[in-house]
Amino acid sequence: MNEKNGEELRREPAENGQILLKGGVQGLRLIIPEHFSGEELRKGLQEILSGGKHILQGARVVFDLQGRSTDAGEILWILEHFVWPGNVFVLSWVTYSAETLDVLRRSGFPTGEPAPTGHAAERARVSLVLERSLRSGQRVEHGGDVVIVGSVNDGAEVFAGGNIVVWGRLQGIAHAGSEGNADARILTRVFEASQVRIGRKVSYVDKDSSWWGKSVVIGIEDETFIVRPLTIQS
Amino acid sequence: MTCRVIVVTSGKGGVGKTTTTANLSVALASRGYKVVAMDADIGLRNLDVVLGLENRIVYTLVDVVEGNCRLLQALVRDKRVNNLHLLPAAQTRTKDAVTPEQMRTLCDELREHFDFVLVDSPAGIEGGFRNAAVGADEALVVTTPEVSAVRDADRIIGMLEAMGKSPIRLIINRIRPYMVKRGDMLDVGDVLDILAVDLVGVVPDDDSVVTSTNRGEPLTLGGNSPASKAFENISLRLCGEDVPFLNLDNPEKEGLFGKVKKLFGL
Numbered sequence: 131m132n133e134k135n136g137e138e139l140r141r142e143p144a145e146n147g148q149i150l151l152k153g154g155v156q157g158l159r160l161i162i163p164e165h166f167s168g169e170e171l172r173k174g175l176q177e178i179l180s181g182g183k184h185i186l187q188g189a190r191v192v193f194d195l196q197g198r199s200t201d202a203g204e205i206l207w208i209l210e211h212f213v214w215p216g217n218v219f220v221l222s223w224v225t226y227s228a229e230t231l232d233v234l235r236r237s238g239f240p241t242g243e244p245a246p247t248g249h250a251a252e253r254a255r256v257s258l259v260l261e262r263s264l265r266s267g268q269r270v271e272h273g274g275d276v277v278i279v280g281s282v283n284d285g286a287e288v289f290a291g292g293n294i295v296v297w298g299r300l301q302g303i304a305h306a307g308s309e310g311n312a313d314a315r316i317l318t319r320v321f322e323a324s325q326v327r328i329g330r331k332v333s334y335v336d337k338d339s340s341w342w343g344k345s346v347v348i349g350i351e352d353e354t355f356i357v358r359p360l361t362i363q364s
Numbered sequence: 365m366t367c368r369v370i371v372v373t374s375g376k377g378g379v380g381k382t383t384t385t386a387n388l389s390v391a392l393a394s395r396g397y398k399v400v401a402m403d404a405d406i407g408l409r410n411l412d413v414v415l416g417l418e419n420r421i422v423y424t425l426v427d428v429v430e431g432n433c434r435l436l437q438a439l440v441r442d443k444r445v446n447n448l449h450l451l452p453a454a455q456t457r458t459k460d461a462v463t464p465e466q467m468r469t470l471c472d473e474l475r476e477h478f479d480f481v482l483v484d485s486p487a488g489i490e491g492g493f494r495n496a497a498v499g500a501d502e503a504l505v506v507t508t509p510e511v512s513a514v515r516d517a518d519r520i521i522g523m524l525e526a527m528g529k530s531p532i533r534l535i536i537n538r539i540r541p542y543m544v545k546r547g548d549m550l551d552v553g554d555v556l557d558i559l560a561v562d563l564v565g566v567v568p569d570d571d572s573v574v575t576s577t578n579r580g581e582p583l584t585l586g587g588n589s590p591a592s593k594a595f596e597n598i599s600l601r602l603c604g605e606d607v608p609f610l611n612l613d614n615p616e617k618e619g620l621f622g623k624v625k626k627l628f629g630l
Contacts, residue, residue, distance in 0.1 A: 164525065164526050164528075165525065165526065165527065165528030165530075166528070167528065197522065197525070197526050198526050199523070199526050227526070263560070265518045265519065265521060265522030265525075266515050266516070266518035266519040266522065267489075267518075267519040267522055267523070268522055281558075283515075283518050283558055284511070284514075284515045284518070284558075285515045285518060285519055299557075299558075301558075
């Protein structure tokens, strides 16, 4: 679970009761347990800063709220009592809560996995690997490929600049090549989505179609959506 | 025993939260536990009608929060079932009449007097639901085996998980075995596949529910209908007892229990 493969970012749910601090390709990552109450969040962050010189001093950090719904007031608190006094540099904010994403975006904060800088920016962007399912109402946005080791339930949304791979059931909205790349593809083990999006195109799917419920690769060829069975060549 | 505060919620409206809250409250109280059923659906209250206690409401939850009365004054004692009380909602106010903080304080005060607090949540995912859930430890999510209800249940489970409620258990309500067999209705396995939470009960669609809610006589007061037995079983499971699921199909055929067994690899 702790192996990092070059450009891959592995996400694990934060342990119960503890704010996780992880090192990774992008630098440090601060992971907040999803179920943390406002009080636990404040206490947890204050503990990190306590004792004068602390590990995050001057560090570049990805602030990962996972699925936790965090309102504007809490974000303000984090800035006023953690980021600014702690001299922490927040590279980016990560959240799967659409409301929280909205607050952060409208306030001009960088969201999602941070874009690699320098030479890395010229290479393919980092893949996002999520080892969890997405429930209805949760939303993931990422500039590169997204791999979901789980299901994308009806009402959940995945927007990837690159490809999307869903190891479980794809029922929600998957938009591959969301920044305009029509060569992106969607792969899933169980295809049950009523709509797919690649690049700037949308296709509606009939439940009666022969590939409903099957493992498929979906791409665009000659401006048309093509669905192929997903088979492993050996 | 330490008090257990359980929010009964669903996301979708009309799937049976109030019916479930009423029947479980009666079932638990009948077994000797001190139970308060709290109606958190301010403005659209129904729990009082379903319990048949609407004519005895003097003060409501909002009165307590606003200091117009003491908590014990607002509780309506059920004369049919010892140990059961109702804390009614206000019908003439709206969901913003109380804050989450006030609801939490209210639940904490109730903990001192009762073994179980069952909170009937309104439909939706906004303030009303949040107010209902904030004071609770556990959650019971009610859904019907329909695509739209299951999607809403998934949403609400995601929100309950993010609020730290645990355990979150599922009740599948209004199942019609003959429709499941025909492939016209989702079966228990389909629903559990998506929602991925522990199942605590399956309640069959039962006409007697309509009569009972109209009359204000919860089924678990003494009924024998399939739904009544299902609610009884849920109350037993909530107390830690291992009760096999009802066989709603023909005894000769595989039945629900068989399907549930298969699901758990038994």
